[in-house]
Structure formats: structure tokens, C-alpha cells
Amino acid sequence: MTLSExxxxxxxxxxxxxxxxxxxxxxxxxEHGFANVSIRRIxxxxxxxxxxxxxYHFSTRDDLIHAILDRHMxxxxxxxISMVAALGEPGALSLRDWITCVVQPSIEHHIDLxxxxxxxxxxxxxxxxxxxxxxxxxxxxxxxxxxxxxxxxYPYGPDLDRELVVQQGAMIRQLIVHMSAxxxxxxxxxxxxxxxxxxxxxxxxxxxxxxxxxxxxxLLGERR
Numbered sequence: 466m467t468l469s470e471x472x473x474x475x476x477x478x479x480x481x482x483x484x485x486x487x488x489x490x491x492x493x494x495x496e497h498g499f500a501n502v503s504i505r506r507i508x509x510x511x512x513x514x515x516x517x518x519x520x521y522h523f524s525t526r527d528d529l530i531h532a533i534l535d536r537h538m539x540x541x542x543x544x545x546i547s548m549v550a551a552l553g554e555p556g557a558l559s560l561r562d563w564i565t566c567v568v569q570p571s572i573e574h575h576i577d578l579x580x581x582x583x584x585x586x587x588x589x590x591x592x593x594x595x596x597x598x599x600x601x602x603x604x605x606x607x608x609x610x611x612x613x614x615x616x617x618x619y620p621y622g623p624d625l626d627r628e629l630v631v632q633q634g635a636m637i638r639q640l641i642v643h644m645s646a647x648x649x650x651x652x653x654x655x656x657x658x659x660x661x662x663x664x665x666x667x668x669x670x671x672x673x674x675x676x677x678x679x680x681x682x683x684l685l686g687e688r689r
Contacts (some may be wrong), residue, residue: 483522483523483532486511486529488511490578494530494583494587494590495585495590499590507518531600531604534591538605541574545610549610549617552617558614560678564681567641568670568673572645572669576663580652580662581650582653585646588601589643592638622623637681641677648666
């Protein structure tokens, strides 16, 4: 069931309970890791007396995590769709445009979340957790905005070694996900200035675009 379908079929009270559980789970997982947070603890810290409240609303731990991921991806998708819509006609997409469309929507979402936030550290765990990794990767790649980017001019042509392309994608994913988690952790701990959080996120976005552009240019043989 999608987020929109869920919202259309549950009561306002249930929606509030689900929202509280999702926010609580995201924070706990980000701060303590999946292995150190029980379903029961999530319910207790969300202020729920029913010991089976998480199972009632989400069935399983992984269903809860999927719901958290889907909510964030929907927010990121709004940013990327608007960026892609402004790019113009097919064939007009430069390599730097493509990289910016991959990186910047996530940066904008982190800025929207404010400080403190937990999504960056939460996401960093899902991409290395065996039972969640494939879902997380495929859910991102199947976003409509990514399909639109391909239509406008995907930079990796059929002549390139597909193994290298896959490795390049993994490098890009690791840079975006784990550098975002690092900055989020620094902001949460006070190692980075809360008052300058937006500036820090935008600087990270610029640095990620520059770094990924260098990696991609090398793979593409300086193709623009």
C-alpha cells in the first residue's frame, strides 16, 4: 500500500499514531542503529501503551522502515521533478545538469528538515542493511524523475562497460548518502554550527557535485 492509499483509508487518529511511530523510529534508528532498537521500544518512546502498536500499524519492522523511506523519497521527488521540468527538451541535459539533478534534491530536503534531523543517518544504515539495501536502492532508482532524466539525456551510453557504470553508481550513492549522514551527525552533536546549517548543506551539495563530476568525467572520457 502506498502512502497516498494509506492516508485515504485510515482515520485521523491512526494517521497521527503512525506519524509519531515513524518519527520516533527514525530518530531511534539513526541514533542507535537497527540492531539496538526493538519494536517495543519504539512504541514506548512514541507514548503508546499497546506493546503491539507497531505491528498493528505496520505489520513488520521492515514495513515500518519502508514507510519512513517512502515518505522522504516523496519529498525529495517533489524537488527533483521541479528541477527536471526546468531543464528543457530531450538532448539538452549536460553531465553537470544530470549530476545536479541527482544531488541537489536530497540537499534541499535536508535543508527542509531543519536541525536536528535524523534522515541522513537513518538512510546510511538502510543501504548497508542486507534486508533493506535492495529495496532502498531500487525505490530511489524507480522514481519518475529519474526516468525523466534518462529521457532528457542519460550520460551513460550503451557503449560503456556496464560493470564500470554500476561501480560508478555505487560510488555516487556512497558519496551522497554517507557524506550527508556525516554532516547531519556533526550538526546534531554541535561539531557544526546550527545557525549556519543551510550554508553547510549547500556547501556539501556543491562539493558533492564537483566530486561526482570529476568521477563521471573520467569514466565518460571527458564527455560533456
